[in-house]
Each structure stands twice: as structure tokens, then as C-alpha cells.
Amino acid sequence: MKRFAAVTLAVLMLLTVFASAASAQDAIEIRGPVFNGSNIQEIVGTDGITIDATQFAAFFYDINDNVTTETLSIINVPGNNGNVIGEGGLVYETQIQQVEYEFTDAAGWDNYSVIGFFAEKYIPLKPNSADKLAKLVLDSDDRYTIRTGETLDLGEGYAIEAKQVDVDGEKVWLEFTKDGEFVDDEIISVTDPDRSTWEVELDDIEDEDDVVVLKVHVNQVFQGAVDSIAQIEGLWLIDYANAMTIESDDEFGELNDVSIQGDRLVIRNDDTITLTRDSTKEIAEGMFFKVADTPSNVLRFYVMKEITDPGTYEVRGQVATGDFTWDATNFAGFFYDIDDDVTTETLSVTGLNGGNVIPDGGLVYQTTIQQVEYEFTDAAGWDNYSVIGFFAEKYIPLKPNSADKLAKLILDSDDRYTIRTGETLDLGEGYALEAKQVDVEGEKVWLEFTKDGEFVDDEIISVVNSSQSNWEVELDDIQDEDDVVVFRVHVNQVFQGAVDSIAQIEGLWLIDYANAMTIESDDEFGELNDVSIQGDTLVIRNDDSFTLTRDSEKEIAEGMFFKVADTPANELRYYPFVERTVGEVSEIDDEEEGPSENVTAPGEENVTAPEDENVTAPDENVTEPGETPVEEPTVGDTPEEEGGEGAPGFGVVLGLAGLLAVVYLVRRNN
Structure with missing residues (x-):
């Protein structure tokens, strides 16, 4: 028994030491x-399958x-066979196109090349x-x-400084810098239309000369009794300092056969690609195939882009030009469980009849309760x-077959966490779990x-009796409902050691x-204001007509929007979207009038993080599990699988102390 205890303690302490270097x-x-x-043969067929930006929200559009x-x-x-894509079967292609600048109110601001x-x-x-x-760092009006x-x-270390304004209030001297170092400067006149836009051209950018890296349009200059002010409207900037040259022998993950064809890049796989079930397979540059955990006679997957850079991002649905219906297969914002192939939400537009006005009842949101597996499935x-799903968020009904009482899902995890007595596991949103005591036998x-x-x-949870290793917390009076299961936990092991x-x-x-x-x-x-509760289904319609105003973003409801293109009156193009935030995003100051503070940060997405996003910094003395892992926890969360959580809070010193305890126990036993 002593030797078993020593071995167990060694395993746990080594687990702690190695996991303490991990972070997410x-x-x-x-x-x-x-x-x-x-x-794959059935999915691809004879004609193949192709996705572009109208279907895949990560692609530039x-x-x-x-x-x-x-x-x-x-x-x-x-070579396509079973779940294997043959050599040359996966083809990524991109071609230079022309788009308008965001700012279009001055000469020289027409179109630019983009890819x-x-x-x-x-x-x-x-x-x-x-x-x-x-x-592209910045394209702003x-x-x-x-x-x-x-x-x-301007972002990425680039900046503009207003050095001086002339006494007549007609010119401003601007300086362009990168990481605080001088790059170029110019005197810009607002009285001369040909000189109100400044283009910075640089040489030797990936061996290219006369590369336009920055465009600035100065709208007004003012020399006052107190302040000298320049008003800028129109900014465009590329990250020339990190430009790259693509060679024909470059490799991008699984896509490693590069063909450069003038304004077009074509990249194929030179080797077979296996879509292993229950896996996430990187294709190239942060793009992945996510493959469902299915039987061998079923293959289900999608391509996805993982974004880790802090910021607020638009997650859009498929582009529509008239009546359309979106569900989780063509709107990435909606909840979807790939393993169980479960969707719950649809959004439909009907009755447009060639115009841009959705009639009464023509906008319909519907969601229905479904069943999915827990992430953890290894215990009774x-x-x-x-x-x-409720407006693109994952909710749990308080009653399994009634869609009228809902709570957000905070956590559904099969990751492994190791905590000492007296330590707290932070579960998110103010909820926590503390290990109070372990019994002397190391069984409870x-x-x-x-x-x-x-x-x-x-x-008190026992790991000896499997029927007692799970704990369900049931509470009463949750929105007038009793016996609501709000929390479930499974204890895998308990250990009472010398340390x-x-x-x-x-x-x-x-x-x-x-x-x-x-x-x-x-x-x-919002616009959806006619609610029908039908047992396990919610149906919500618009009670008034709804205009898809061109060149606008129109909120539908609960953080869900339509984006409508700036098109002629005889055309309509639009899509639904939601916003998702990565990390902590500071508020950006978009000044329209009056002097700015010391620093104003423009950007392509001048938005603040939505209040309902579950993105929080970890407390100093807790571990943060969650569907999205949090960095630098201090309580033991020991991942056993790829994509697991961060490190337990024992640290290397504690691990070494545990190993010394092992040595002591083994020697005493001998």
C-alpha cells in the first residue's frame, strides 16, 4: 500500500511539473x-466541392x-478514398481583385488591389x-x-504626428513613424486639392521600389488661439515592415505545391491528407479541417479558421440577394455540434419580392431544443x-422540453484538473469549486x-464507489422551477499524501x-417582437415591416445584425452576422469633432468588446477552466489531451518536493 501511494504521488507530482509549463x-x-x-468520394462526387467567401465567413469578402x-x-x-484526400485533391486558390477605398471623397481615392x-x-x-x-493594417473613412x-x-507600431500648423491655418506638417522611428514627413495643404492627400512611397520593400505604403487625406486645418488642429479623414496603411515574398518551393502546412501565375496563387497538397475522425487537422496558416467523431461509415467535417489575435471579429452567414434561410450549416454564428450533427436555429427572410422591405411576419427566427452528448462521457x-441555441448563444433549458426558461451554458469540459485541498477552481462567471478536505484513506x-x-x-464524493464519484447540484426556485441541475462534476482520483x-x-x-x-x-x-412559445420550440417574427437599408448595419435582435451592401436601388445584397471577441479589447476613440486625447487609435474595426462576451482575465489565486482556456491559472488544471487547459498551481518547486516525498516513502518501505 505504501509503495502504491508513493507511485501515485509520483505520477501526480510529475503531472504537475510538466503541466506547469503549459498555457493556452x-x-x-x-x-x-x-x-x-x-x-470522401460521395461528398466530392465527380464535380468536386468548392467554397468561397460567400459561404466561408473567414475568407476575405x-x-x-x-x-x-x-x-x-x-x-x-x-487518390480520394474513404477519409483520405488524394495527392492534388485539395486546392487553395486566390486572385488579386480591385476594391474601393473606404474613403472616396477626394481625387486619387478610387480603387486598390487586394488579395x-x-x-x-x-x-x-x-x-x-x-x-x-x-x-492591410488600415482602410478607414x-x-x-x-x-x-x-x-x-495607426496600429502595428505605425503612427502619424501633427508636427506644426502654419499661421494661416492652411497647411499641416505631418510625420510618419514606425516603432517611434522616422519614416517620412510632408507638408499638406487643404486649399490645394492636389496636395490634400499624402502618399508615402518607399523603396526596397521586398526588393520593390515606389511602393505606396500609406495614404492620408487631410480634411481641415485650424490655427486657433489655444490649439492648432488637423482633421484627418481618409487613412490607408499596409504593414510593409512585415511584407513577404512567396516562392514556388514554399510550403504551407498540408498545402505545399505552390504555383505562382501572375495575379493568381494556386497551392495544392503534394501528399495525401487523412481526415482522422474526432480531430482538428491544420491545413495551412491557421486554417483547419474539423472532423466529427463518427462511425467509420460516416464522414462529416468542415473547414474553419482559428483566430487568436485579440480583437472583435464579425462572424457572418452566407450572402443573400433575396429571400433566404440560414441555419448553422451556412451561418457560422449559430450553435452547431459537429459530433452529434445538431443544429437548433434558423433565420428566414421571405416576401422581399425584388425589393428591400421585409413584410410583417417575413422575418422569422426559430429555435428548437435538441439533445447533445456531454464532452465527458467516461462515467455513468x-x-x-x-x-x-438562442440568438447565436448556447443555452440550456431549465425544463428539458420547454423552451421558455433558459440559462447560458458556461462549461462543458472533459479536461482534467488537479487541485489541492484549500484551493479553488474558478469555473467562470463567479462560480467556483473548492476542495475542502480529503479523508485519511485517500478515498473521498x-x-x-x-x-x-x-x-x-x-x-462528500467517493472515488471507490462509481455511483458516488459524480456530484449533481440541484437547486430550487430557479425562475420558479425546482430540482434544476445547475452543476455536474466527476471526481477521477483522490490522494492523501505526506505533503x-x-x-x-x-x-x-x-x-x-x-x-x-x-x-x-x-x-x-428588437425587430423580432412577435413571440410564440410552442413547447420545445420558440418562433419569433417581426410584427412590423423591416427595411434592409442599403449601406447599413441593422440590428435584428440580441446582438445579431444584417449587413446590407451599398448597391444600386435595383440590387440587394446582405448577410446576417454576430460579433465575437478574442482577449481583452480596449475601447477605441473615434473622434468626429474636437481635439483628441493624447493618442487616438483608428482601425478597421473601431468597436468595443460586447458586454455579453465571456472573456475575462484569470484571478491571481484561481484556475480558469472553460470552453475557451485562460492563461496563467494558479490552481491545478492538468490537460491530458491536445487543446487542454493551462497549468496547475503546484509549480515546479512543489513537484520536486513531491518527488522527495516519494523517495522518502520508498526508502522507508524498503
């Missing part, structure tokens, strides 16, 4: 269409000009050659007002649970569940019961 970053997934079939540049195809090649490259927006250094590219001596932060009682652990530091429930008492948790599920809601038939959700 917040991310969002933007998916493409879902492909379903018995094998300009809705006003209706411009796409990228496609990803799986074509019919002899999507693995779902990022790039600018070719030569307008008709796709081999030398730089990322926002108005920024800066005083002399102040700096306008962890089978299925009820789920419902006393756990306490809290909300905002207040006691909710506790339980530490440890509980290992694998299996967590939690809903935000404290913020549960009841939906009434007279509720209104």
Missing part, C-alpha cells in the same frame, strides 16, 4: 459549410463591391503580381482630430443533455460549490443559473 490562449472558431457523407478572392476546393482525384491569403486581407506590392504581399504634438496611433450518468473528497464567494452546496491532499477532477458541466431568464409571449427582441 483565447480563440474563436469561424467555420465554413458542413460536409456530410459516407466517405467585400460586400459593397461583391469581391471575393479565395476558394478552397476538394476535387475528384484518383485574401489564407483568410487574411493582404495588399500586393505590385498590383498584378501575387507573389509579394503585405497585410473615419474622422480623427489631432492637435500639434499629438500622435495618431454522462450521456446527453438538452441544449438550445469534500467539495464545496460557491457563487461570488457565497456558499451554494457541498458534497498534499489532492483531488483530480475530470468532467465539469455548469449553467449560469443566477442569470437565467423566462421568455414571455409579449417579450420583444
